[in-house]
Amino acid sequence: MRDEIKDDIVLKRVVETLQELPPRNPALVARILAETAAAPVRLPWWRRFVLPLPAVAGLAAATLAIGVWFGSQRGGASADATAGLPGTSVATTPAAASGPGGAPAGAAMRPVGTDDEALMPVQFTIDHPEAKTVSVVGEFNDWNPEAAPLERDPSSGSWTTTIALAPGRHVYAFVVDGVLVADPRAPRAADDDFGRPGSVLLVKRP
Amino acid sequence: MSTPDPSLIARASRGDRQAFAELVELLHPRALRFAQRMLGDALDAEDAVQETFIRVWNALPRFREGAPFDPWFFKVLGNRCRTLLDRRRRQMTQTLETELPGAPQVAQPDYDWNEEVGRVLAQLPTDQREAFLMHHVEGLSYEEISEVTGAGLSALRMRVKRAMDTLRVQLAGVANA
Numbered sequence: 001m002r003d004e005i006k007d008d009i010v011l012k013r014v015v016e017t018l019q020e021l022p023p024r025n026p027a028l029v030a031r032i033l034a035e036t037a038a039a040p041v042r043l044p045w046w047r048r049f050v051l052p053l054p055a056v057a058g059l060a061a062a063t064l065a066i067g068v069w070f071g072s073q074r075g076g077a078s079a080d081a082t083a084g085l086p087g088t089s090v091a092t093t094p095a096a097a098s099g100p101g102g103a104p105a106g107a108a109m110r111p112v113g114t115d116d117e118a119l120m121p122v123q124f125t126i127d128h129p130e131a132k133t134v135s136v137v138g139e140f141n142d143w144n145p146e147a148a149p150l151e152r153d154p155s156s157g158s159w160t161t162t163i164a165l166a167p168g169r170h171v172y173a174f175v176v177d178g179v180l181v182a183d184p185r186a187p188r189a190a191d192d193d194f195g196r197p198g199s200v201l202l203v204k205r206p
Numbered sequence: 207m208s209t210p211d212p213s214l215i216a217r218a219s220r221g222d223r224q225a226f227a228e229l230v231e232l233l234h235p236r237a238l239r240f241a242q243r244m245l246g247d248a249l250d251a252e253d254a255v256q257e258t259f260i261r262v263w264n265a266l267p268r269f270r271e272g273a274p275f276d277p278w279f280f281k282v283l284g285n286r287c288r289t290l291l292d293r294r295r296r297q298m299t300q301t302l303e304t305e306l307p308g309a310p311q312v313a314q315p316d317y318d319w320n321e322e323v324g325r326v327l328a329q330l331p332t333d334q335r336e337a338f339l340m341h342h343v344e345g346l347s348y349e350e351i352s353e354v355t356g357a358g359l360s361a362l363r364m365r366v367k368r369a370m371d372t373l374r375v376q377l378a379g380v381a382n383a
Contacts, residue, residue, distance in 0.1 A: 002341075013319075018342075
């Protein structure tokens with residue numbers, strides 16, 4: 001009972017009444033378990049990784065800078081997100097509005113949207129010279145870390161890939177040496193209610 | 207308060223069906239309590255709870271271990287309740303549009319305390335009812351409710367206060383009867 005109502009006779013009685021639990025409902029439990037028994041267990045890719053906390057902390061402590069640049073007109077949107085970060089990086093994109101700026105996506109990519117929608121090349125770039133592997137994952141590739149690996153530029157240490165995405169809103173993240181990392185330069189996904197980092201990319205129609 | 211142990215949630219999130227069954231067994235009375243108070247109907251509440259657990263089962267593998275479970279669970283459950291309420295409102299609107307106007311409903315005197323509490327609670331706006339139940343009955347903090355509903359803290363405090371004011375005024379006479 002919260003302090004604000006413990007001395008209120010009426011409300012105290014109301015809350016006590018409302019806090020009474022209904023009896024357990026075996027039929028309902030049986031229905032729920034029967035429904036879910038038919039559903040396959042679909043573990044997301046990160047369940048395959050063992051991510052020791054020190055590794056995550058170490059990665060966070062590193063001067064990691066990742067970013068996606070949404071074309072010239074979207075550059076401002078990422079500025080606030082990088083405040084306080086030693087970021088350098090960035091990346092990419094295409095130019096959803098200003099015309100194709102990159103190569104088509106890899107064959108493994110599954111664009112979101114219908115087949116008749118024009119795909120727009122989106123270039124993702126991160127600046128992380130020490131990383132061994134980097135990929136980008138999102139709803140567009142079922143969060144598969146093997147679908148869109150980034151290639152390292154030996155001269156700059158940045159990693160880049162270009163993929164084709166359908167116009168619309170995409171939620172994505174980077175995987176840096178097995179660690180899922182949201183893009184600090186892009187807006188965070190507000191509907192990320194599973195506690196996983198995610199960023200939002202808007203691809204404009206051509 | 208039947209809050210599940212984090213280890214149970216962790217097992218269920220890895221696809222352990224026995225752990226999920228224990229989770230359902232543990233949580234369903236509390237889920238039913240909330241849904242019944244939100245919807246005012248036992249069968250609708252069962253539907254909402256069943257759909258909620260199915261969604262939870264599908265989404266649990268993506269739930270971050272160690273994250274607070276209650277706010278996430280009540281977010282799913284609250285959304286299901288709102289969906290059912292919206293659907294019911296649309297059906298009622300369609301029904302009213304096809305019916306001739308009838309005699310105004312007159313509340314019947316009824317001084318059963320439990321029924322009166324349910325009646326007054328049902329009269330509250332959905333936002334107020336939801337915030338009051340989550341805060342005072344389910345024990346969620348305002349910060350957690352804000353995470354669940356997306357509403358600001360001051361707005362939530364106001365909703366709860368208004369709900370309390372209404373409940374106090376409407377039920378004072380019954381409580382003293």
